[in-house]
Amino acid sequence: MTQPRESSNPSSVEQPRAQAYPNPDESEDLSRSTTPVLVVTPHPDDAESGAGATIVKWAAQGRRIVLVVCTNGDKGSSDPEMTSPKLAAIREEEQREAAGVLGVSEVVFLRHTDQHLKDTYELREQISREIRRHMPHTVLTIDPNRPYIRHEDHYVCGRVTLNCVFPYARDRMAFPEHIEEGLEPHKVREVYLWGSLDPDTFLDVTDTFDAKLDALSRHRSQVGQGWELREVRARTRYAEVGKRIGATYAEAFKRIEIF
Ligand SMILES: [Zn+2]
Numbered sequence: 001m002t003q004p005r006e007s008s009n010p011s012s013v014e015q016p017r018a019q020a021y022p023n024p025d026e027s028e029d030l031s032r033s034t035t036p037v038l039v040v041t042p043h044p045d046d047a048e049s050g051a052g053a054t055i056v057k058w059a060a061q062g063r064r065i066v067l068v069v070c071t072n073g074d075k076g077s078s079d080p081e082m083t084s085p086k087l088a089a090i091r092e093e094e095q096r097e098a099a100g101v102l103g104v105s106e107v108v109f110l111r112h113t114d115q116h117l118k119d120t121y122e123l124r125e126q127i128s129r130e131i132r133r134h135m136p137h138t139v140l141t142i143d144p145n146r147p148y149i150r151h152e153d154h155y156v157c158g159r160v161t162l163n164c165v166f167p168y169a170r171d172r173m174a175f176p177e178h179i180e181e182g183l184e185p186h187k188v189r190e191v192y193l194w195g196s197l198d199p200d201t202f203l204d205v206t207d208t209f210d211a212k213l214d215a216l217s218r219h220r221s222q223v224g225q226g227w228e229l230r231e232v233r234a235r236t237r238y239a240e241v242g243k244r245i246g247a248t249y250a251e252a253f254k255r256i257e258i259f
Helices: 046-060 084-102 121-134 152-168 176-180 206-217 227-242
Strands: 012-014 037-041 065-071 106-112 138-142 190-194 201-204 250-257
Touching (some): 037 152, 046 065, 046 190, 046 206, 065 084, 065 121, 084 106, 121 152, 121 176, 206 227
Parallel strands (some): 065 106
């Protein structure tokens, strides 16, 4: 993997575009699009897990992909020798490596504490800023709508991102400091939600599924133990989704068009 370059934003990293995987088919309307995509993930590895093959597919089509990572994942270990600061540093490195495999152009680390993501002015401002900065046609994030058992960080990430798509990033008078900085309001055209209980959009990711697994495997602190079993389960799970559209592998989304 090529080493990422630090960009002018101290919490973001410019990534070279990965070219190691074949171009997917161009049978879907969106697959012909070259518009930018903003991915907002609660933790390092969630985007790979829920939508990694779609990200690779879109990147390979020439879409510029920016990944915003909300939390530092510093609670994701049961190793008694591990510390939160050490784990946060490990997970950021793993995320950079995985982002290189996905073909992500830039990674923005918001570095909120794991398990403490809250719907705050700060988080709304940060995500709205990235929408205005990168002007995505498509925002890809996690579906917040899960009743009962759910990870609160996942809920907050999905819910706040949807709120930023509409109305905060779109409305001129929200976050007037952005205007002073030269960031204009931006209207996102569509949202894809992974992890939806009610998916309505199924993308054939047969050609990029191996890349998804490759990216996921880079999160060694999370998947290092028992990777073989996890890979088998992932292949089984996404092959089941693929049957919905007659594909070997597919990823499922709830798609929201914004008029
Ligand atoms: Zn997560």
